[in-house]
Amino acid sequence: MAKVDTSLVAHLPLFAGVKPEALDEILREARSVRYPKNTAIFEQGADAQSFFLLLHGHVRAAKTTPAGEQIVVRYVAPGETFGLAMAIGAAQYPATAMAVDDSVALIWPNSAWPRLTERFPALAANTMQTVGKRLQESHTRILEMSTQQVEQRVAHALLRLASQSGKKLDHGIEIDFPISRQDIAQMTGTTLHTVSRILSGWESQGLVESGRQRIILRDPHRIVVLAERNPGSGAA
Amino acid sequence: MAKVDTSLVAHLPLFAGVKPEALDEILREARSVRYPKNTAIFEQGADAQSFFLLLHGHVRAAKTTPAGEQIVVRYVAPGETFGLAMAIGAAQYPATAMAVDDSVALIWPNSAWPRLTERFPALAANTMQTVGKRLQESHTRILEMSTQQVEQRVAHALLRLASQSGKKLDHGIEIDFPISRQDIAQMTGTTLHTVSRILSGWESQGLVESGRQRIILRDPHRIVVLAERNPGSGAA
DNA sequence: GGCCCGTTTTGCGCTATCGCAAACTACTGG
DNA sequence: CCAGTAGTTTGCGATAGCGCAAAACGGGCC
Numbered sequence: 001m002a003k004v005d006t007s008l009v010a011h012l013p014l015f016a017g018v019k020p021e022a023l024d025e026i027l028r029e030a031r032s033v034r035y036p037k038n039t040a041i042f043e044q045g046a047d048a049q050s051f052f053l054l055l056h057g058h059v060r061a062a063k064t065t066p067a068g069e070q071i072v073v074r075y076v077a078p079g080e081t082f083g084l085a086m087a088i089g090a091a092q093y094p095a096t097a098m099a100v101d102d103s104v105a106l107i108w109p110n111s112a113w114p115r116l117t118e119r120f121p122a123l124a125a126n127t128m129q130t131v132g133k134r135l136q137e138s139h140t141r142i143l144e145m146s147t148q149q150v151e152q153r154v155a156h157a158l159l160r161l162a163s164q165s166g167k168k169l170d171h172g173i174e175i176d177f178p179i180s181r182q183d184i185a186q187m188t189g190t191t192l193h194t195v196s197r198i199l200s201g202w203e204s205q206g207l208v209e210s211g212r213q214r215i216i217l218r219d220p221h222r223i224v225v226l227a228e229r230n231p232g233s234g235a236a
Numbered sequence: 237m238a239k240v241d242t243s244l245v246a247h248l249p250l251f252a253g254v255k256p257e258a259l260d261e262i263l264r265e266a267r268s269v270r271y272p273k274n275t276a277i278f279e280q281g282a283d284a285q286s287f288f289l290l291l292h293g294h295v296r297a298a299k300t301t302p303a304g305e306q307i308v309v310r311y312v313a314p315g316e317t318f319g320l321a322m323a324i325g326a327a328q329y330p331a332t333a334m335a336v337d338d339s340v341a342l343i344w345p346n347s348a349w350p351r352l353t354e355r356f357p358a359l360a361a362n363t364m365q366t367v368g369k370r371l372q373e374s375h376t377r378i379l380e381m382s383t384q385q386v387e388q389r390v391a392h393a394l395l396r397l398a399s400q401s402g403k404k405l406d407h408g409i410e411i412d413f414p415i416s417r418q419d420i421a422q423m424t425g426t427t428l429h430t431v432s433r434i435l436s437g438w439e440s441q442g443l444v445e446s447g448r449q450r451i452i453l454r455d456p457h458r459i460v461v462l463a464e465r466n467p468g469s470g471a472a
Numbered sequence: 473g474g475c476c477c478g479t480t481t482t483g484c485g486c487t488a489t490c491g492c493a494a495a496c497t498a499c500t501g502g
Numbered sequence: 503c504c505a506g507t508a509g510t511t512t513g514c515g516a517t518a519g520c521g522c523a524a525a526a527c528g529g530g531c532c
Binding site: 063065067069071073084087088089090094095118121124125127128129131132133134135136138139140141142143145146147186189230 | 299301303305307309320323324325326330331354357360361363364365367368369370371372374375376377378379381382383422425
């Protein structure tokens, strides 16, 4: 079983309020697994057997309709948990998780969850907070989809990605994992064609620089303006 | 302080696994409050001071944009909790709650939450489950908004309301609280005009019977067909 | 019984966005 | 270095649904 350095994870929200020796005990139950780029970590509908803490890389959680359309539920950044089916009382994973980059995750068997939360209530409390936060983010997303038009939603999505997983450059912010037009479409409820048109437009205005699975926000400030502009009033 | 009969609430999911005497202790910390139709219970953005368990009536939770547009987050049915800001670590309520009918709720001060969950871990566990379920429902809603067209979304919304708060009639199911075209629009991300057109169409086909703030599903089975019909067929 | 007000219905033009199809890159693997 | 393939761009209709405006409705209140 791979050793995990406690000092690397002690500061994560998941472990807030957990004593170092307790942390050690918790980590002893986990193993560390490497997922090469574009490998599935678990599939929607599969029996949930483990829960995860991402250490390196990026993971996309996506939900698929019976008809095969997908939406991206979220991108998981290092330090975040995912696959918490057990914690919320789901027997199957409600989405598919896929490494979009070479990734490493800590993985616990679900059977460890009841014991761990009983021994370390802070774990349960912290998890409750993150689930609550995700719920609020979902509601915000629903609000956006209901009230904003596509361009604003794409602006919001990119800004969120940038603040969550942006690499600061001399001049702009780069989203530091591969992401396609299709992915952005699935985050914002539109089509890859429309996303492509929007980004092309932005590119010609110098707002972004983008290529194959790569996006750099060159002028985040003006993108914020786009995101917040209120269609019901302003001039074009 | 009003007495609450434990037998009336003992079977609720919130109290699953809680012993009768413990339940008694929990209820002793709550008081019961009556909210007349169309009164606000709490406002989005207000400091969260209490959490609630609805006993009678119906409550609408809605989120408002800075620009004033609203969406309905959910309708709360009797037996469900709401206003759980404290549990998920939010200092302010993220939405506005309004009684859409004369309603009665149990109300606990947030200060009671840490003590109660410490003494009765089942409470925390049950709450985690319901929050998790709501998160999944949110994701489902996002999926629907991304992939379905308005008519299907309205069909889904009405079927959900019917199964959650439907009164069975000789011939059909009536949604047993007042709900306007506008409300349905805010649940499905469309406008009251479009909802009105859709319901008019359905009415002329005998699928529903509806009037001022009142909706009866006359042929739920055919509405299910509408909800599930797949417009295109493409995979993504 | 009649008036007032909130809700619902409906007509009509408009446009943001989709859907399809085709051309165009830019990596990847050999 | 080249071919193959996945991702991207773009043109051109087609259209679902919006937005405005006005009329019809229904019910409660005096």
